[in-house]
Amino acid sequence: MAADPWIVLAAAAVEGACGYPARLRVPHPVVWIGAALRRLDQALNRGGDLRRRFAGLLTLLLVAGAAGGAGLLLDRFLQGWALILTIGLGSLGLAARSLYDHVAAVSRALGAEDLPAARAAVAMIVGRDTAALDADGVAAAALESLAESFNDGVLAPLFWFLLGGLAGLFAYKAVNTADSVIGHREEPYRCFGWAAARADDLMNLIPARLAGALVALAAGRGWRIMLRDAARHASPNSGWPEAAMAGALGVRLGGAASYDGIAHDRPVFGDGPRPSPLDLDRGLGLYLRACALLAAALALGGLAWPR
Template sequence: MLRRQARLTLAALIGEAAVGYPPRLHRVLPHPVVGLGALIDAAERRLNRPEHPSAARRVAGAATVAGVAGAAAMAGLAASRLPGPAPVAAATLGLAQRSLHDHVAAVALALEADDLAAARLAVGCIVGRDTAALDATGVAAAAIESLAESFNDGVVAPAFWLAVAGLPGLYAYKAVNTADSLIGHREPRWRDFGWAAARTDDVMNLTPARLAGALIATAGGRRDGWRMMLRDARHHASPNAGWPEAAMAGALGVRLGGPVTYEGVMTERPTFGDGPAPTAADLRRALDIYTRACGLLWAAAAVGGRVWRR
Protein backbone atom coordinates (compact mmCIF):
# COMPACT_ATOMS: atom_id res chain seq x y z
CA MET A 1 0.00 0.00 0.00
CA LEU A 2 2.69 2.53 0.99
CA ARG A 3 4.77 1.66 -2.07
CA ARG A 4 1.78 2.25 -4.35
CA GLN A 5 0.99 5.54 -2.64
CA ALA A 6 4.61 6.70 -2.92
CA ARG A 7 4.54 5.98 -6.64
CA LEU A 8 1.23 7.80 -6.96
CA THR A 9 2.78 10.74 -5.11
CA LEU A 10 5.76 10.89 -7.46
CA ALA A 11 3.56 10.66 -10.55
CA ALA A 12 1.27 13.39 -9.21
CA LEU A 13 4.20 15.69 -8.35
CA ILE A 14 5.65 15.32 -11.84
CA GLY A 15 2.28 15.70 -13.54
CA GLU A 16 1.29 18.80 -11.58
CA ALA A 17 4.66 20.44 -12.17
CA ALA A 18 4.33 19.84 -15.90
CA VAL A 19 0.71 20.91 -16.35
CA GLY A 20 -0.61 22.53 -13.19
CA TYR A 21 -4.21 23.71 -13.39
CA PRO A 22 -4.32 25.75 -16.62
CA PRO A 23 -5.99 29.18 -16.35
CA ARG A 24 -8.22 28.40 -19.33
CA LEU A 25 -9.53 25.32 -17.54
CA HIS A 26 -10.02 27.30 -14.34
CA ARG A 27 -12.19 29.83 -16.17
CA VAL A 28 -14.45 27.05 -17.44
CA LEU A 29 -14.21 24.72 -14.46
CA PRO A 30 -12.97 26.45 -11.29
CA HIS A 31 -10.48 24.50 -9.20
CA PRO A 32 -12.24 22.21 -6.67
CA VAL A 33 -10.70 24.17 -3.79
CA VAL A 34 -12.87 27.12 -4.84
CA GLY A 35 -15.98 25.03 -4.31
CA LEU A 36 -14.62 23.71 -1.03
CA GLY A 37 -14.02 27.24 0.16
CA ALA A 38 -17.54 28.27 -0.82
CA LEU A 39 -18.94 25.36 1.19
CA ILE A 40 -16.93 26.30 4.28
CA ASP A 41 -17.90 29.96 3.90
CA ALA A 42 -21.58 29.06 3.65
CA ALA A 43 -21.36 26.88 6.77
CA GLU A 44 -19.63 29.68 8.66
CA ARG A 45 -22.31 32.23 7.76
CA ARG A 46 -25.07 29.86 8.76
CA LEU A 47 -23.62 28.32 11.93
CA ASN A 48 -21.32 30.96 13.42
CA ARG A 49 -23.99 33.03 15.13
CA PRO A 50 -22.66 35.83 17.38
CA GLU A 51 -25.54 35.34 19.80
CA HIS A 52 -24.49 31.75 20.49
CA PRO A 53 -22.19 31.03 23.45
CA SER A 54 -18.50 30.35 22.89
CA ALA A 55 -18.78 26.60 23.50
CA ALA A 56 -21.61 26.23 20.99
CA ARG A 57 -19.62 28.05 18.32
CA ARG A 58 -16.63 25.80 18.96
CA VAL A 59 -18.79 22.72 18.55
CA ALA A 60 -20.31 24.11 15.36
CA GLY A 61 -16.86 24.88 13.99
CA ALA A 62 -15.57 21.42 14.87
CA ALA A 63 -18.59 19.84 13.18
CA THR A 64 -17.95 21.93 10.07
CA VAL A 65 -14.32 20.83 9.86
CA ALA A 66 -15.22 17.20 10.48
CA GLY A 67 -17.97 17.35 7.88
CA VAL A 68 -15.93 18.89 5.07
CA ALA A 69 -12.85 16.76 5.84
CA GLY A 70 -14.96 13.60 5.94
CA ALA A 71 -16.71 14.46 2.69
CA ALA A 72 -13.37 15.27 1.06
CA ALA A 73 -11.90 11.97 2.25
CA MET A 74 -14.86 10.08 0.77
CA ALA A 75 -14.36 11.92 -2.51
CA GLY A 76 -10.70 10.93 -2.40
CA LEU A 77 -11.63 7.30 -1.78
CA ALA A 78 -13.95 7.34 -4.79
CA ALA A 79 -11.26 8.95 -6.96
CA SER A 80 -8.71 6.34 -5.88
CA ARG A 81 -10.91 3.64 -7.39
CA LEU A 82 -11.12 5.24 -10.82
CA PRO A 83 -9.46 3.34 -13.68
CA GLY A 84 -6.22 4.10 -15.49
CA PRO A 85 -4.38 7.38 -14.85
CA ALA A 86 -7.43 9.07 -13.31
CA PRO A 87 -6.13 8.75 -9.70
CA VAL A 88 -2.92 10.55 -10.72
CA ALA A 89 -4.93 13.36 -12.32
CA ALA A 90 -7.10 13.54 -9.19
CA ALA A 91 -4.00 13.74 -7.00
CA THR A 92 -2.58 16.70 -8.94
CA LEU A 93 -5.58 18.74 -7.78
CA GLY A 94 -4.16 18.76 -4.25
CA LEU A 95 -0.70 20.03 -5.22
CA ALA A 96 0.45 23.55 -6.09
CA GLN A 97 4.10 23.37 -7.19
CA ARG A 98 3.59 25.03 -10.56
CA SER A 99 1.07 27.66 -9.52
CA LEU A 100 3.18 28.70 -6.54
CA HIS A 101 6.28 29.04 -8.70
CA ASP A 102 4.38 30.98 -11.36
CA HIS A 103 2.86 33.43 -8.88
CA VAL A 104 6.17 34.15 -7.17
CA ALA A 105 8.03 34.35 -10.49
CA ALA A 106 5.59 37.06 -11.57
CA VAL A 107 6.67 39.12 -8.55
CA ALA A 108 10.34 38.56 -9.38
CA LEU A 109 9.87 39.60 -13.00
CA ALA A 110 8.13 42.83 -11.97
CA LEU A 111 10.87 43.70 -9.48
CA GLU A 112 13.57 42.95 -12.04
CA ALA A 113 11.81 45.35 -14.43
CA ASP A 114 11.71 48.04 -11.69
CA ASP A 115 7.91 48.05 -11.95
CA LEU A 116 7.03 48.42 -8.28
CA ALA A 117 3.30 48.90 -8.94
CA ALA A 118 3.13 45.61 -10.84
CA ALA A 119 5.22 43.88 -8.16
CA ARG A 120 2.84 45.08 -5.43
CA LEU A 121 -0.13 43.85 -7.45
CA ALA A 122 1.50 40.46 -8.06
CA VAL A 123 2.53 39.90 -4.46
CA GLY A 124 -0.95 40.95 -3.31
CA CYS A 125 -2.26 37.79 -5.00
CA ILE A 126 -0.30 35.54 -2.64
CA VAL A 127 -0.11 37.37 0.70
CA GLY A 128 -2.69 38.74 3.12
CA ARG A 129 -0.74 41.77 4.33
CA ASP A 130 -1.23 45.30 3.04
CA THR A 131 0.94 45.82 -0.04
CA ALA A 132 0.16 49.35 -1.23
CA ALA A 133 3.00 50.95 0.74
CA LEU A 134 5.62 48.20 0.36
CA ASP A 135 8.94 49.17 -1.18
CA ALA A 136 10.93 46.74 -3.34
CA THR A 137 12.54 45.18 -0.30
CA GLY A 138 9.18 44.69 1.39
CA VAL A 139 7.73 43.10 -1.74
CA ALA A 140 10.69 40.72 -2.04
CA ALA A 141 10.43 39.73 1.61
CA ALA A 142 6.69 39.12 1.37
CA ALA A 143 7.13 36.94 -1.71
CA ILE A 144 9.97 34.91 -0.17
CA GLU A 145 8.04 34.34 3.06
CA SER A 146 4.97 33.24 1.12
CA LEU A 147 7.08 30.94 -1.07
CA ALA A 148 8.65 29.26 1.96
CA GLU A 149 5.43 28.81 3.93
CA SER A 150 3.42 27.74 0.89
CA PHE A 151 6.09 25.19 -0.01
CA ASN A 152 4.80 23.34 3.02
CA ASP A 153 1.07 24.06 2.72
CA GLY A 154 0.84 23.62 -1.04
CA VAL A 155 3.50 21.01 -1.80
CA VAL A 156 5.13 19.08 1.05
CA ALA A 157 2.12 18.58 3.33
CA PRO A 158 -0.23 17.46 0.52
CA ALA A 159 2.46 15.10 -0.81
CA PHE A 160 3.07 13.77 2.70
CA TRP A 161 -0.59 12.97 3.31
CA LEU A 162 -0.93 11.49 -0.17
CA ALA A 163 2.02 9.19 0.49
CA VAL A 164 0.82 8.24 3.98
CA ALA A 165 -2.95 7.96 3.48
CA GLY A 166 -3.58 8.04 -0.26
CA LEU A 167 -6.13 10.27 -1.96
CA PRO A 168 -8.45 10.27 1.08
CA GLY A 169 -5.62 11.66 3.21
CA LEU A 170 -4.68 14.25 0.58
CA TYR A 171 -8.23 15.50 0.14
CA ALA A 172 -8.88 15.58 3.89
CA TYR A 173 -5.74 17.64 4.37
CA LYS A 174 -6.78 20.11 1.66
CA ALA A 175 -10.17 20.48 3.33
CA VAL A 176 -8.62 21.19 6.73
CA ASN A 177 -6.00 23.55 5.30
CA THR A 178 -8.65 25.46 3.34
CA ALA A 179 -10.82 25.71 6.45
CA ASP A 180 -7.86 27.06 8.43
CA SER A 181 -7.15 29.71 5.80
CA LEU A 182 -10.79 30.86 5.83
CA ILE A 183 -11.89 30.57 9.45
CA GLY A 184 -8.82 29.68 11.54
CA HIS A 185 -8.22 33.29 12.61
CA ARG A 186 -7.81 34.92 16.02
CA GLU A 187 -10.15 37.84 15.37
CA PRO A 188 -13.29 37.79 17.56
CA ARG A 189 -15.59 36.66 14.74
CA TRP A 190 -13.64 33.45 14.07
CA ARG A 191 -11.79 32.78 17.32
CA ASP A 192 -14.25 30.16 18.59
CA PHE A 193 -15.77 28.87 15.36
CA GLY A 194 -12.37 28.47 13.72
CA TRP A 195 -10.58 26.98 16.71
CA ALA A 196 -10.94 23.37 15.53
CA ALA A 197 -9.79 24.24 12.01
CA ALA A 198 -6.65 25.98 13.30
CA ARG A 199 -5.75 23.23 15.77
CA THR A 200 -6.38 20.41 13.30
CA ASP A 201 -4.29 22.17 10.67
CA ASP A 202 -1.48 22.61 13.21
CA VAL A 203 -1.49 18.88 13.99
CA MET A 204 -1.61 17.80 10.36
CA ASN A 205 1.34 20.07 9.52
CA LEU A 206 3.64 19.14 12.41
CA THR A 207 5.70 16.61 10.48
CA PRO A 208 5.40 18.13 6.97
CA ALA A 209 6.53 21.60 8.09
CA ARG A 210 9.72 20.24 9.60
CA LEU A 211 10.30 18.17 6.49
CA ALA A 212 9.75 21.29 4.35
CA GLY A 213 12.31 23.19 6.41
CA ALA A 214 14.81 20.36 6.06
CA LEU A 215 14.31 20.23 2.28
CA ILE A 216 14.84 24.00 1.95
CA ALA A 217 17.94 23.91 4.18
CA THR A 218 19.37 21.03 2.15
CA ALA A 219 18.51 22.65 -1.19
CA GLY A 220 20.11 25.91 -0.07
CA GLY A 221 23.47 24.23 0.39
CA ARG A 222 24.48 26.43 3.36
CA ARG A 223 24.87 25.40 6.98
CA ASP A 224 23.08 28.60 7.97
CA GLY A 225 19.86 27.15 6.54
CA TRP A 226 19.92 24.46 9.21
CA ARG A 227 21.30 26.77 11.90
CA MET A 228 18.66 29.46 11.46
CA MET A 229 15.88 26.91 11.20
CA LEU A 230 16.86 25.26 14.47
CA ARG A 231 17.46 28.61 16.16
CA ASP A 232 14.55 30.73 14.95
CA ALA A 233 11.67 28.45 13.92
CA ARG A 234 10.27 28.27 17.45
CA HIS A 235 9.87 32.05 17.60
CA HIS A 236 7.02 32.05 15.09
CA ALA A 237 3.49 32.33 16.48
CA SER A 238 2.61 29.22 14.48
CA PRO A 239 4.15 25.90 15.57
CA ASN A 240 4.84 25.12 11.92
CA ALA A 241 5.27 28.16 9.67
CA GLY A 242 8.58 29.16 11.21
CA TRP A 243 10.39 26.03 10.03
CA PRO A 244 10.42 26.65 6.27
CA GLU A 245 10.64 30.44 6.70
CA ALA A 246 13.64 30.32 9.02
CA ALA A 247 15.32 27.72 6.80
CA MET A 248 14.84 29.97 3.76
CA ALA A 249 16.21 33.00 5.61
CA GLY A 250 19.33 31.06 6.55
CA ALA A 251 19.73 29.49 3.13
CA LEU A 252 19.61 32.93 1.49
CA GLY A 253 21.59 34.74 4.17
CA VAL A 254 18.84 37.37 4.58
CA ARG A 255 16.48 38.57 7.28
CA LEU A 256 12.78 37.73 7.02
CA GLY A 257 9.81 38.46 9.28
CA GLY A 258 9.42 41.62 11.31
CA PRO A 259 6.42 43.95 11.61
CA VAL A 260 3.77 44.01 8.87
CA THR A 261 0.40 45.70 8.38
CA TYR A 262 -2.89 43.86 7.96
CA GLU A 263 -5.93 45.98 7.07
CA GLY A 264 -4.22 49.07 8.42
CA VAL A 265 -3.19 47.47 11.74
CA MET A 266 0.50 46.98 12.47
CA THR A 267 1.37 43.46 13.65
CA GLU A 268 4.67 42.65 15.32
CA ARG A 269 6.35 39.44 14.20
CA PRO A 270 9.66 37.79 15.06
CA THR A 271 12.55 37.97 12.64
CA PHE A 272 14.36 35.03 11.05
CA GLY A 273 18.02 35.13 10.06
CA ASP A 274 20.81 37.60 10.66
CA GLY A 275 21.41 38.99 7.16
CA PRO A 276 20.21 42.12 5.36
CA ALA A 277 16.72 42.64 4.00
CA PRO A 278 16.15 40.67 0.78
CA THR A 279 16.36 42.07 -2.74
CA ALA A 280 14.91 41.05 -6.10
CA ALA A 281 18.05 38.97 -6.69
CA ASP A 282 17.39 37.12 -3.42
CA LEU A 283 13.84 36.39 -4.56
CA ARG A 284 15.20 34.81 -7.73
CA ARG A 285 17.62 32.74 -5.61
CA ALA A 286 14.70 31.69 -3.40
CA LEU A 287 12.89 30.38 -6.48
CA ASP A 288 15.98 28.36 -7.39
CA ILE A 289 16.10 26.89 -3.88
CA TYR A 290 12.39 26.12 -4.10
CA THR A 291 12.89 24.28 -7.39
CA ARG A 292 15.72 22.19 -5.94
CA ALA A 293 13.68 21.47 -2.81
CA CYS A 294 10.83 20.20 -4.99
CA GLY A 295 13.35 17.96 -6.75
CA LEU A 296 14.48 16.56 -3.41
CA LEU A 297 10.85 15.82 -2.56
CA TRP A 298 10.48 13.96 -5.85
CA ALA A 299 13.60 11.97 -4.99
CA ALA A 300 12.18 11.07 -1.58
CA ALA A 301 8.97 9.84 -3.20
CA ALA A 302 10.97 7.82 -5.73
CA VAL A 303 13.03 6.19 -2.98
CA GLY A 304 9.87 5.44 -1.01
CA GLY A 305 8.33 3.81 -4.05
CA ARG A 306 11.30 1.44 -4.27
CA VAL A 307 12.09 0.62 -0.65
CA TRP A 308 8.65 0.33 0.95
CA ARG A 309 7.55 -3.26 0.75
CA ARG A 310 3.89 -2.81 1.54
Protein backbone atom coordinates in the same frame (compact mmCIF):
# COMPACT_ATOMS: atom_id res chain seq x y z
CA MET B 1 -4.39 3.41 2.53
CA ALA B 2 -0.87 4.47 1.61
CA ALA B 3 -0.22 5.42 -2.00
CA ASP B 4 2.49 4.03 -4.25
CA PRO B 5 5.29 6.66 -4.27
CA TRP B 6 5.48 6.36 -8.07
CA ILE B 7 1.83 7.44 -8.33
CA VAL B 8 2.46 10.37 -6.00
CA LEU B 9 5.54 11.34 -8.01
CA ALA B 10 3.57 11.09 -11.26
CA ALA B 11 0.87 13.40 -9.86
CA ALA B 12 3.55 15.87 -8.82
CA ALA B 13 5.09 15.72 -12.29
CA VAL B 14 1.71 16.35 -13.96
CA GLU B 15 1.03 19.36 -11.75
CA GLY B 16 4.57 20.66 -12.24
CA ALA B 17 4.20 20.44 -16.01
CA CYS B 18 0.62 21.64 -16.40
CA GLY B 19 -0.53 23.33 -13.21
CA TYR B 20 -4.31 23.65 -13.15
CA PRO B 21 -5.41 23.95 -16.81
CA ALA B 22 -7.35 27.19 -17.22
CA ARG B 23 -9.10 25.82 -20.30
CA LEU B 24 -11.05 23.39 -18.10
CA ARG B 25 -13.22 26.38 -17.14
CA VAL B 26 -14.19 24.54 -13.97
CA PRO B 27 -13.42 26.07 -10.57
CA HIS B 28 -10.61 24.36 -8.69
CA PRO B 29 -11.93 21.92 -6.02
CA VAL B 30 -10.50 24.20 -3.32
CA VAL B 31 -12.99 26.84 -4.50
CA TRP B 32 -15.81 24.35 -3.88
CA ILE B 33 -14.48 23.63 -0.39
CA GLY B 34 -14.25 27.34 0.34
CA ALA B 35 -17.83 27.88 -0.84
CA ALA B 36 -19.08 25.07 1.42
CA LEU B 37 -17.21 26.54 4.38
CA ARG B 38 -18.71 29.98 3.83
CA ARG B 39 -22.24 28.55 3.63
CA LEU B 40 -21.74 26.63 6.86
CA ASP B 41 -20.22 29.75 8.45
CA GLN B 42 -23.33 31.75 7.59
CA ALA B 43 -25.63 29.02 8.88
CA LEU B 44 -23.85 27.92 12.06
CA ASN B 45 -21.51 30.66 13.33
CA ARG B 46 -23.81 32.21 15.94
CA GLY B 47 -24.56 32.07 19.65
CA GLY B 48 -22.20 31.85 22.62
CA ASP B 49 -18.56 30.79 22.64
CA LEU B 50 -19.21 27.13 23.46
CA ARG B 51 -21.87 26.83 20.79
CA ARG B 52 -19.54 28.43 18.24
CA ARG B 53 -16.75 26.01 19.11
CA PHE B 54 -19.06 23.04 18.66
CA ALA B 55 -20.44 24.46 15.41
CA GLY B 56 -16.91 25.03 14.12
CA LEU B 57 -15.93 21.45 14.98
CA LEU B 58 -19.05 20.19 13.22
CA THR B 59 -18.22 22.33 10.18
CA LEU B 60 -14.70 20.92 10.03
CA LEU B 61 -15.90 17.34 10.39
CA LEU B 62 -18.51 17.79 7.66
CA VAL B 63 -16.15 19.35 5.13
CA ALA B 64 -13.05 17.26 5.85
CA GLY B 65 -15.16 14.12 6.23
CA ALA B 66 -16.86 14.68 2.89
CA ALA B 67 -13.55 15.37 1.15
CA GLY B 68 -11.77 12.44 2.77
CA GLY B 69 -14.73 10.14 2.17
CA ALA B 70 -14.80 11.03 -1.51
CA GLY B 71 -11.10 10.32 -1.72
CA LEU B 72 -11.55 6.97 0.04
CA LEU B 73 -14.22 5.88 -2.46
CA LEU B 74 -11.99 6.89 -5.34
CA ASP B 75 -9.04 5.02 -3.81
CA ARG B 76 -11.14 1.85 -3.68
CA PHE B 77 -12.46 2.00 -7.23
CA LEU B 78 -9.64 3.57 -9.25
CA GLN B 79 -7.45 0.57 -10.02
CA GLY B 80 -5.70 -0.72 -13.14
CA TRP B 81 -5.82 1.74 -16.01
CA ALA B 82 -7.97 4.00 -13.87
CA LEU B 83 -4.81 4.83 -11.91
CA ILE B 84 -4.27 7.48 -14.58
CA LEU B 85 -7.33 9.21 -13.14
CA THR B 86 -5.83 8.87 -9.65
CA ILE B 87 -2.74 10.69 -10.90
CA GLY B 88 -4.84 13.43 -12.45
CA LEU B 89 -6.99 13.88 -9.35
CA GLY B 90 -3.92 13.81 -7.14
CA SER B 91 -2.36 16.61 -9.15
CA LEU B 92 -5.33 18.83 -8.25
CA GLY B 93 -4.26 18.82 -4.61
CA LEU B 94 -0.77 20.12 -5.36
CA ALA B 95 0.41 23.66 -6.08
CA ALA B 96 4.13 23.53 -6.89
CA ARG B 97 3.70 25.01 -10.38
CA SER B 98 1.14 27.58 -9.26
CA LEU B 99 3.38 28.73 -6.42
CA TYR B 100 6.40 29.08 -8.70
CA ASP B 101 4.39 31.00 -11.31
CA HIS B 102 3.00 33.47 -8.76
CA VAL B 103 6.37 34.18 -7.15
CA ALA B 104 8.11 34.36 -10.53
CA ALA B 105 5.59 37.03 -11.57
CA VAL B 106 6.70 39.11 -8.59
CA SER B 107 10.35 38.56 -9.53
CA ARG B 108 9.78 39.61 -13.16
CA ALA B 109 8.05 42.83 -12.10
CA LEU B 110 10.87 43.66 -9.70
CA GLY B 111 13.42 42.89 -12.42
CA ALA B 112 11.63 45.34 -14.71
CA GLU B 113 11.66 47.91 -11.88
CA ASP B 114 7.88 48.07 -12.06
CA LEU B 115 7.08 48.45 -8.37
CA PRO B 116 3.28 48.88 -8.77
CA ALA B 117 3.12 45.65 -10.78
CA ALA B 118 5.30 43.90 -8.20
CA ARG B 119 3.03 45.06 -5.39
CA ALA B 120 -0.03 43.84 -7.29
CA ALA B 121 1.61 40.48 -7.98
CA VAL B 122 2.68 39.90 -4.38
CA ALA B 123 -0.78 40.92 -3.14
CA MET B 124 -2.05 37.77 -4.89
CA ILE B 125 -0.09 35.52 -2.50
CA VAL B 126 0.15 37.38 0.83
CA GLY B 127 -2.38 38.69 3.30
CA ARG B 128 -0.48 41.81 4.40
CA ASP B 129 -0.96 45.33 3.07
CA THR B 130 1.28 45.83 0.04
CA ALA B 131 0.54 49.39 -1.17
CA ALA B 132 3.42 50.95 0.78
CA LEU B 133 6.04 48.21 0.33
CA ASP B 134 9.33 49.13 -1.30
CA ALA B 135 11.16 46.69 -3.60
CA ASP B 136 12.93 44.97 -0.72
CA GLY B 137 9.67 44.69 1.20
CA VAL B 138 7.99 43.08 -1.80
CA ALA B 139 10.89 40.63 -2.14
CA ALA B 140 10.68 39.76 1.57
CA ALA B 141 6.92 39.18 1.42
CA ALA B 142 7.28 36.94 -1.63
CA LEU B 143 10.09 34.93 -0.04
CA GLU B 144 8.08 34.38 3.15
CA SER B 145 5.11 33.19 1.11
CA LEU B 146 7.36 30.95 -1.01
CA ALA B 147 8.81 29.30 2.10
CA GLU B 148 5.52 28.81 3.92
CA SER B 149 3.67 27.64 0.81
CA PHE B 150 6.42 25.14 0.00
CA ASN B 151 4.99 23.29 2.97
CA ASP B 152 1.26 24.08 2.61
CA GLY B 153 1.06 23.70 -1.16
CA VAL B 154 3.73 21.12 -1.95
CA LEU B 155 5.27 19.02 0.80
CA ALA B 156 2.30 18.59 3.16
CA PRO B 157 -0.15 17.58 0.39
CA LEU B 158 2.41 15.09 -0.94
CA PHE B 159 3.00 13.78 2.59
CA TRP B 160 -0.69 13.10 3.18
CA PHE B 161 -1.17 11.73 -0.36
CA LEU B 162 1.67 9.29 0.26
CA LEU B 163 0.42 8.37 3.72
CA GLY B 164 -3.31 8.16 3.04
CA GLY B 165 -3.90 8.11 -0.71
CA LEU B 166 -6.50 10.42 -2.22
CA ALA B 167 -8.41 10.27 1.06
CA GLY B 168 -5.45 11.70 2.96
CA LEU B 169 -4.75 14.31 0.29
CA PHE B 170 -8.35 15.52 0.04
CA ALA B 171 -8.80 15.60 3.82
CA TYR B 172 -5.63 17.66 4.18
CA LYS B 173 -6.74 20.14 1.52
CA ALA B 174 -10.10 20.52 3.25
CA VAL B 175 -8.48 21.16 6.65
CA ASN B 176 -5.91 23.56 5.19
CA THR B 177 -8.63 25.48 3.33
CA ALA B 178 -10.76 25.60 6.48
CA ASP B 179 -7.83 27.10 8.35
CA SER B 180 -7.45 29.76 5.63
CA VAL B 181 -11.17 30.62 5.57
CA ILE B 182 -12.24 30.39 9.22
CA GLY B 183 -9.14 29.58 11.27
CA HIS B 184 -8.53 33.14 12.46
CA ARG B 185 -7.99 34.51 15.96
CA GLU B 186 -10.12 37.59 15.29
CA GLU B 187 -13.90 37.67 15.58
CA PRO B 188 -16.17 36.26 14.35
CA TYR B 189 -13.88 33.21 14.02
CA ARG B 190 -12.07 33.13 17.37
CA CYS B 191 -14.26 30.25 18.59
CA PHE B 192 -15.84 29.03 15.36
CA GLY B 193 -12.47 28.54 13.64
CA TRP B 194 -10.61 27.07 16.62
CA ALA B 195 -11.00 23.43 15.54
CA ALA B 196 -9.90 24.20 11.98
CA ALA B 197 -6.79 26.04 13.16
CA ARG B 198 -5.79 23.28 15.62
CA ALA B 199 -6.41 20.52 13.06
CA ASP B 200 -4.26 22.34 10.51
CA ASP B 201 -1.49 22.74 13.08
CA LEU B 202 -1.59 19.01 13.77
CA MET B 203 -1.61 17.93 10.13
CA ASN B 204 1.35 20.20 9.34
CA LEU B 205 3.42 19.26 12.38
CA ILE B 206 5.69 16.76 10.59
CA PRO B 207 5.53 18.20 7.03
CA ALA B 208 6.60 21.70 8.09
CA ARG B 209 9.74 20.36 9.73
CA LEU B 210 10.49 18.24 6.68
CA ALA B 211 9.98 21.31 4.49
CA GLY B 212 12.46 23.31 6.52
CA ALA B 213 14.96 20.46 6.41
CA LEU B 214 14.63 20.15 2.63
CA VAL B 215 15.23 23.88 2.15
CA ALA B 216 18.35 23.73 4.32
CA LEU B 217 19.52 20.55 2.62
CA ALA B 218 19.02 22.05 -0.84
CA ALA B 219 21.05 25.11 0.17
CA GLY B 220 23.70 23.29 2.15
CA ARG B 221 23.14 25.79 4.95
CA GLY B 222 20.42 27.30 7.11
CA TRP B 223 20.20 24.56 9.73
CA ARG B 224 21.43 26.73 12.60
CA ILE B 225 19.02 29.59 11.88
CA MET B 226 16.13 27.16 11.40
CA LEU B 227 16.73 25.41 14.71
CA ARG B 228 17.31 28.70 16.52
CA ASP B 229 14.48 30.82 15.10
CA ALA B 230 11.65 28.47 14.05
CA ALA B 231 9.97 28.57 17.47
CA ARG B 232 9.72 32.38 17.35
CA HIS B 233 6.77 32.18 14.94
CA ALA B 234 3.27 32.40 16.38
CA SER B 235 2.45 29.25 14.42
CA PRO B 236 4.01 25.99 15.61
CA ASN B 237 4.81 25.13 12.00
CA SER B 238 5.27 28.15 9.72
CA GLY B 239 8.53 29.18 11.34
CA TRP B 240 10.38 26.08 10.17
CA PRO B 241 10.43 26.68 6.40
CA GLU B 242 10.61 30.48 6.84
CA ALA B 243 13.58 30.34 9.22
CA ALA B 244 15.25 27.78 6.97
CA MET B 245 14.79 30.07 3.94
CA ALA B 246 16.23 33.03 5.87
CA GLY B 247 19.26 31.03 6.96
CA ALA B 248 19.75 29.44 3.56
CA LEU B 249 19.83 32.81 1.77
CA GLY B 250 21.62 34.70 4.55
CA VAL B 251 18.82 37.28 4.81
CA ARG B 252 16.38 38.54 7.42
CA LEU B 253 12.70 37.65 7.08
CA GLY B 254 9.71 38.52 9.24
CA GLY B 255 9.58 41.73 11.23
CA ALA B 256 6.95 44.46 11.29
CA ALA B 257 4.10 44.25 8.77
CA SER B 258 0.65 45.80 8.34
CA TYR B 259 -2.56 43.79 7.96
CA ASP B 260 -5.79 45.63 7.14
CA GLY B 261 -4.19 48.86 8.26
CA ILE B 262 -3.09 47.47 11.63
CA ALA B 263 0.64 47.22 12.36
CA HIS B 264 1.91 43.88 13.67
CA ASP B 265 5.31 43.43 15.28
CA ARG B 266 6.24 39.96 14.01
CA PRO B 267 9.34 37.97 15.02
CA VAL B 268 12.50 38.16 12.92
CA PHE B 269 14.17 35.15 11.29
CA GLY B 270 17.84 35.23 10.36
CA ASP B 271 20.74 37.59 10.97
CA GLY B 272 21.37 39.03 7.51
CA PRO B 273 20.12 42.14 5.70
CA ARG B 274 16.63 42.56 4.28
CA PRO B 275 16.28 40.52 1.09
CA SER B 276 16.71 42.27 -2.24
CA PRO B 277 15.00 41.42 -5.53
CA LEU B 278 18.10 39.37 -6.41
CA ASP B 279 17.57 37.33 -3.26
CA LEU B 280 14.06 36.53 -4.50
CA ASP B 281 15.60 35.02 -7.65
CA ARG B 282 17.94 33.00 -5.44
CA GLY B 283 14.97 31.86 -3.39
CA LEU B 284 13.17 30.62 -6.49
CA GLY B 285 16.24 28.61 -7.48
CA LEU B 286 16.45 27.16 -3.98
CA TYR B 287 12.76 26.27 -4.13
CA LEU B 288 13.31 24.34 -7.36
CA ARG B 289 16.24 22.45 -5.84
CA ALA B 290 14.15 21.56 -2.78
CA CYS B 291 11.38 20.29 -5.07
CA ALA B 292 13.95 18.20 -6.95
CA LEU B 293 15.15 16.66 -3.69
CA LEU B 294 11.56 15.87 -2.78
CA ALA B 295 11.05 14.19 -6.16
CA ALA B 296 14.24 12.16 -5.67
CA ALA B 297 13.01 11.01 -2.25
CA LEU B 298 9.71 9.87 -3.79
CA ALA B 299 11.62 7.99 -6.50
CA LEU B 300 13.72 6.21 -3.88
CA GLY B 301 10.53 5.34 -2.03
CA GLY B 302 9.11 3.94 -5.25
CA LEU B 303 12.13 1.70 -5.72
CA ALA B 304 11.68 0.35 -2.19
CA TRP B 305 7.88 -0.03 -2.50
CA PRO B 306 6.76 -3.67 -2.19
CA ARG B 307 5.37 -5.19 -5.39
